[in-house]
Amino acid sequence: MILQPVLALLILRYYRKCFKKEDIPRNWKNIYWGSTAFAILLFLLFMMIRESRTIVSWLGHIFLLALIYKGYNSPKLKNARSALNAFLPVTLIYFIIDIITAIDKSFYKTWENYFDVAGIFAFIWMIAMLIISNKQMKAIEKERLKTEEAERVNKITQELKAGLEIQVSERTAELTAQKEALEQTLSELKATQAQLIQSEKMASLGELTAGIAHEIQNPLNFVNNFSEINTELISEMKAALDAGNINEAITLAMDIDDNEKKIIYHGKRADAIVKGMLQHSRSSSGVKEPTNINALCDEYLRLAYHGLRAKDKNFNATMKTDFDNSIGNIKIIPQDIGRVVLNLLTNAFYAVDEKKKNTKGSYEPTVSISTKRIPIPGKINEAKVEITVTDNGNGIPNEIKNKIFQPFFTTKPTGQGTGLGLSMSYDIITKGHGGQLKVESKEGEGSQFIIILKI
Amino acid sequence: MKILVVDDEHDVKTLFEQRFRKEIKSGEIDFVFAYSGEEALSYLAIHKHEAVLILSDINMPGMSGLELLRQIKQKYHEPPPVVMMITAYGDAENYKTAKELGADDFLTKPVDFIALKEKLKITN
Structure with missing residues (x-):
């Protein structure tokens, strides 16, 4: 029969549809094209040969059944199963008819009508099933396209996501680099600041050294002189004792005693100066200790004065002190307060010296330092101490008055001032001691810096 | 001989009095002390021509x-x-200025009292 190759071609068409165009596996392609070619060959044989058609017909049956078996058996051809359901009855009916015909032709003839009806039903079944199957196939196809589209969208989303992730990680890397750079800059700035503070300390120590040398030289001269005198006096006393002149010996002994006291006094004076210098150069201990503020002010006044004297031989100024002896010892960080006092005094001396250089008439440069205890009303155990440094220099112009405590602000020529003195002083008084540093100034008349500390 | 000593250090008085105790005792030298330039000038204004040195x-x-x-x-x-x-x-600039202003001598601290005594004898 011609039916089998035609059915085989139709089935192959359905199988073909089970794969997307692009990705048919190689072995399936071979099977498909091989089967198609075989079906066409059978069809042509059938058309050309009139005799011995039976062999061709049997070949057709076997081929078709094998094809259908393959379809049911292979999971990849799942989508073609409903189509196979359509073809199966037709195939089986004609196969059975041929078998029966081959076994007993008379039996077939007897029941021919029934067989024909069965054949027709099988055809109707096939057509109906194919229509249903086509619809199903279309629905499946539609679903497949939808899935494909979803997959495509998903793929694009994935790509975008990957792109974004790359961008994000790039930005993160950039930000991390920036952060690290900033941290580096910050630590460099901190190091620079520490260096600047150190250089400010060293600069003020430099201002001190000459003063210190002078201040130590004087007491040492006294120590040497009085020691020499005492040596002389002792030999004189021995002589007086040998001569039995007791009264003179006693007088000499008293002189020796007086001189000895002076030696001790000046020795201690030199000692205090050296200690003060060491304290100044040492980094602050940060520990508050009971300190005689009057002695500290007096010491730094002398150091500052002689320091400037040593640098500039023409420098001269009147120094005035007014110390309140009722203050006693107050708890401060002596190195730090010393630094502040020195800074204020150095500034004051600088101011009067500047004015002196620019004044032709009579002008007496004067720098004074005073301390005062101020009771707080209603509080017995608490009080304030005011340390005031006054000069009669040129004063501070109003427009720069609010800048003088800013770091690096200086009115001195480049290279002469670090611009850190007052800002460091301000920090020491306000942050380090919880006090206040105030300035009062009148242009042309002078300035007054007031340190207020709570005790 | 009357000597006016001008120094802001108060112990200079004791020092001179001790160093020159023999001369003071014998009446060779009489010391007057001033603790500032201003004080010295006001002394000189009152005691004219008293101080020789x-x-x-x-x-x-x-x-x-x-x-x-x-x-x-x-x-x-x-x-x-x-x-x-x-x-x-003991710097050159001070020395030069002092000489220009008419200083008769220039000493550096610490004062060498033996040398000073020699000089005083010559001045005398």
Whole structure:
């Protein structure tokens, strides 16, 4: 029969549809094209040969059944199963008819009508099933396209996501680099600041050294002189004792005693100066200790004065002190307060010296330092101490008055001032001691810096 | 001989009195002390021509020794007192200025009292 190759071609068409165009596996392609070619060959044989058609017909049956078996058996051809359901009855009916015909032709003839009806039903079944199957196939196809589209969208989303992730990680890397750079800059700035503070300390120590040398030289001269005198006096006393002149010996002994006291006094004076210098150069201990503020002010006044004297031989100024002896010892960080006092005094001396250089008439440069205890009303155990440094220099112009405590602000020529003195002083008084540093100034008349500390 | 010693250090008085105790005792030298340039000038204004020799420190707060020297040399001509300058800084500039202003001698601290005594004998 011609039916089998035609059915085989139709089935192959359905199988073909089970794969997307692009990705048919190689072995399936071979099977498909091989089967198609075989079906066409059978069809042509059938058309050309009139005799011995039976062999061709049997070949057709076997081929078709094998094809259908393959379809049911292979999971990849799942989508073609409903189509196979359509073809199966037709195939089986004609196969059975041929078998029966081959076994007993008379039996077939007897029941021919029934067989024909069965054949027709099988055809109707096939057509109906194919229509249903086509619809199903279309629905499946539609679903497949939808899935494909979803997959495509998903793929694009994935790509975008990957792109974004790359961008994000790039930005993160950039930000991390920036952060690290900033941290580096910050630590460099901190190091620079520490260096600047150190250089400010060293600069003020430099201002001190000459003063210190002078201040130590004087007491040492006294120590040497009085020691020499005492040596002389002792030999004189021995002589007086040998001569039995007791009264003179006693007088000499008293002189020796007086001189000895002076030696001790000046020795201690030199000692205090050296200690003060060491304290100044040492980094602050940060520990508050009971300190005689009057002695500290007096010491730094002398150091500052002689320091400037040593640098500039023409420098001269009147120094005035007014110390309140009722203050006693107050708890401060002596190195730090010393630094502040020195800074204020150095500034004051600088101011009067500047004015002196620019004044032709009579002008007496004067720098004074005073301390005062101020009771707080209603509080017995608490009080304030005011340390005031006054000069009669040129004063501070109003427009720069609010800048003088800013770091690096200086009115001195480049290279002469670090611009850190007052800002460091301000920090020491306000942050380090919880006090206040105030300035009062009148242009042309002078300035007054007031340190207020709570005790 | 009356000597005016000008120095802002108060113990200079004791020092001189001790160093020159024999001379003071014998009445050879009489010391007067002033603790600033201003004080020295007011002493000189009252006790004219009393001091034969003035020993002055250069570094003093207020009026400096050099300023004192200038004023003394301006005001007191006949007979001019001998003025010796003393300084802790033995520098050329101070020395030059002192000489220009008419200082008769220039000493550096620490004062060599033996040398000073020799000089006083010559001055005498």
